[in-house]
Amino acid sequence: xxxxxxxxxxxxxxxxxxxxxxxxxxxxxxxxxxxxxxxxxxxxxxxxxxxxxxxxxxxxxxxxxxxxxxxxxxxxxxxxxxxxxxxxxxxxxxxxxxxxxxxxxxxxxxxxxxxxxxxxxxxxxxxxxxxxxxxxxxxxxxxxxxxxxxxxxxxxxxxxxxxxxxxxxxxxxxxxxxxxxxxxxxxxxxxxxxxxxxxxxxxxxxxxxxxxxxxxxxxxxxxxxxxxxxxxxxxxxxxxxxxxxxxxxxxxxxxxxxxxxxxxxxxxxxxxxxxxxxxxxxxxxxxxxxxxxxxxxxxxxxxxxxxxxxxxxxxxxxxx
Amino acid sequence: xxxxxxxxxxxxxxxxxxxxxxxxxxxxxxxxxxxxxxxxxxxxxxxxxxxxxxxxxxxxxxxxxxxxxxxxxxxxxxxxxxxxxxxxxxxxxxxxxxxxxxxxxxxxxxxxxxxxxxxxxxxxxxxxxxxxxxxxxxxxxxxxxxxxxxxxxxxxxxxxxxxxxxxxxxxxxxxxxxxxxxxxxxxxxxxxxxxxxxxxxxxxxxxxxxxxxxxxxxxxxxxxxxxxxxxxxxxxxxxxxxxxxxxxxxxxxxxxxxxxxxxxxxxxxxxxxxxxxxxxxxxxxxxxxxxxxxxxxxxxxxxxxxxxxxxxxxxxxxxx
Numbered sequence: 237x238x239x240x241x242x243x244x245x246x247x248x249x250x251x252x253x254x255x256x257x258x259x260x261x262x263x264x265x266x267x268x269x270x271x272x273x274x275x276x277x278x279x280x281x282x283x284x285x286x287x288x289x290x291x292x293x294x295x296x297x298x299x300x301x302x303x304x305x306x307x308x309x310x311x312x313x314x315x316x317x318x319x320x321x322x323x324x325x326x327x328x329x330x331x332x333x334x335x336x337x338x339x340x341x342x343x344x345x346x347x348x349x350x351x352x353x354x355x356x357x358x359x360x361x362x363x364x365x366x367x368x369x370x371x372x373x374x375x376x377x378x379x380x381x382x383x384x385x386x387x388x389x390x391x392x393x394x395x396x397x398x399x400x401x402x403x404x405x406x407x408x409x410x411x412x413x414x415x416x417x418x419x420x421x422x423x424x425x426x427x428x429x430x431x432x433x434x435x436x437x438x439x440x441x442x443x444x445x446x447x448x449x450x451x452x453x454x455x456x457x458x459x460x461x462x463x464x465x466x467x468x469x470x471x472x473x474x475x476x477x478x479x480x481x482x483x484x485x486x487x488x489x490x491x492x493x494x495x496x497x498x499x500x501x502x503x504x505x506x507x508x509x510x511x512x513x514x515x516x517x518x519x520x521x522x523x524x525x526x527x528x529x530x531x532x533x534x535x536x537x538x539x540x541x542x543x544x545x546x547x548x549x550x551x552x553x554x555x556x
Numbered sequence: 557x558x559x560x561x562x563x564x565x566x567x568x569x570x571x572x573x574x575x576x577x578x579x580x581x582x583x584x585x586x587x588x589x590x591x592x593x594x595x596x597x598x599x600x601x602x603x604x605x606x607x608x609x610x611x612x613x614x615x616x617x618x619x620x621x622x623x624x625x626x627x628x629x630x631x632x633x634x635x636x637x638x639x640x641x642x643x644x645x646x647x648x649x650x651x652x653x654x655x656x657x658x659x660x661x662x663x664x665x666x667x668x669x670x671x672x673x674x675x676x677x678x679x680x681x682x683x684x685x686x687x688x689x690x691x692x693x694x695x696x697x698x699x700x701x702x703x704x705x706x707x708x709x710x711x712x713x714x715x716x717x718x719x720x721x722x723x724x725x726x727x728x729x730x731x732x733x734x735x736x737x738x739x740x741x742x743x744x745x746x747x748x749x750x751x752x753x754x755x756x757x758x759x760x761x762x763x764x765x766x767x768x769x770x771x772x773x774x775x776x777x778x779x780x781x782x783x784x785x786x787x788x789x790x791x792x793x794x795x796x797x798x799x800x801x802x803x804x805x806x807x808x809x810x811x812x813x814x815x816x817x818x819x820x821x822x823x824x825x826x827x828x829x830x831x832x833x834x835x836x837x838x839x840x841x842x843x844x845x846x847x848x849x850x851x852x853x854x855x856x857x858x859x860x861x862x863x864x865x866x867x868x869x870x871x872x873x874x875x876x
Contacts, residue, residue: 392807450802454807486775490774497869501865509853509858542825
């Protein structure tokens with residue numbers, strides 16, 4: 237263990253609430269810039285937006301983009317999301333003290349293996365991935381003690397992807413969850429927290445495994461729900477109304493319920509497999525709720541049906 | 557059978573496509589006003605908006621509102637959705653040649669029984685209800701031959717309800733499905749079609765039973781999907797993360813997928829029970845699609861998972 241980075245004295249899993257919300261004004265703030273050079277691996281909507289914000293606010297001195305598509309990287313320079321770029325990942329990481337992983341989560345391990353030997357001493361590795369849990373454990377195992385891993389997940393996004401859709405206010409008012417472990421250097425955590433607070437996000441800290449349970453429920457499960465609903469409509473059309481295009485008879489309800497079924501299959505396949513155990517369990521709970529509705533409708537139990545609907549309505553209205 | 561209203565010579569169930577889209581320019585148009593006096597039973601978002609449009613365009617000479625809440629009916633007069641009102645249903649229907657049912661569908665039969673004896677000869681009864689099928693059959697059995705039933709379902713709505721939310725453009729660009737039967741008088745059908753075309757809606761005709769299959773799939777099923785998802789999140793929270801308010805960690809995905817779970821439990825209970833047989837069958841197809849996803853995730857079948865997600869994405873993108 238590098239003595240300049242003692243392990244976090246407050247282990248994430250015991251002795252305190254599982255979630256630590258931001259306490260405005262209480263967080264220690266470091267002088268800017270927080271980092272000398274950041275490498276963004278994957279300059280898309282999330283990575284590009286964070287790059288733009290870091291440059292505009294002077295949070296980072298220099299930003300290097302890494303990616304495969306030169307056209308996209310040129311756009312990122314034009315949009316002031318990065319200062320320069322390389323299509324060679326190791327070269328892009330050379331000398332950086334902050335590595336931001338913003339590609340699909342399946343690529344994180346290879347990217348860390350390639351970049352870590354080129355980072356400066358005591359660098360910080362962070363990410364914007366939708367799963368944490370065992371991914372964080374595996375990334376930690378890949379880096380020497382003086383490199384800090386700070387898992388991060390901004391709960392933000394929009395229909396469009398790519399750096400052309402990046403904006404300075406993408407994270408404003410959204411949540412960003414950081415997932416420190418007992419091994420996380422407190423100084424690295426504080427700097428990443430400050431960086432996200434500067435984007436206007438509300439930052440929480442959460443155990444990586446708890447993160448995956450929480451996001452499995454409120455994000456991964458709804459995606460499966462939506463994908464399956466669209467596939468069900470296609471099956472129903474095939475078996476019951478082959479002459480009609482069912483979707484053209486839909487209103488705002490179907491449209492909203494299934495909007496996220498147009499999300500990237502590659503990205504969501506990976507997320508579902510990484511969060512397999514939580515998701516299978518949560519799918520079982522959802523299937524059980526659906527079976528309840530089916531039984532009530534089948535037995536014409538209007539009172540029971542009303543009660544289940546009112547329960548959902550009451551919970552959902554708290555989110556309005 | 558009243559000789560001035562011969563039955564529709566083109567039965568809805570045979571010899572033609574199950575859906576007849578609007579053929580602009582081909583529809584016969586009647587001189588305005590189409591009706592002398594309309595009674596709107598339930599002057600809310602849908603009934604109120606249609607009243608405002610009918611008055612503005614002179615489609616109907618006089619509009620009488622019927623309802624229980626005087627305050628709401630006064631607002632409807634102020635908003636020019638109706639000319640006058642009564643809280644006595646029979647009185648409100650007296651002498652009208654158009655009766656519009658715009659209350660929850662469970663109340664339609666009682667309203668028809670009360671109003672029909674007071675309507676003028678050869679009056680038309682129509683509605684804006686979300687189910688048709690056996691409801692239309694039952695309403696037809698309640699009226700004498702010279703009264704026409706023309707089922708109607710504008711696929712429109714918004715978050716807010718009540719006449720205060722009514723607008724002149726609520727139906728513009730939306731679909732309105734009419735559900736004539738072999739018994740429907742062609743003249744009545746033509747006038748109701750013209751009335752809806754004047755709202756800016758795209759009018760289709762569909763067999764009442766087919767309507768319920770189609771709307772079961774693209775509207776009623778998504779509501780059950782959303783209600784059940786919210787209840788599942790509440791169950792997961794209780795069993796897995798009792799210290800957290802899970803919904804506060806959600807992003808746009810959960811928000812959109814569950815928006816309609818805040819819909820009226822009373823209204824949706826009735827719709828689900830009226831469309832029970834279709835809905836139970838369609839829920840089974842949905843459950844089967846979900847089980848497919850669960851099995852693929854459980855067995856870590858990334859290729860199969862990608863294929864199912866891509867299939868949904870491809871279908872859903874056609875709706876963009």
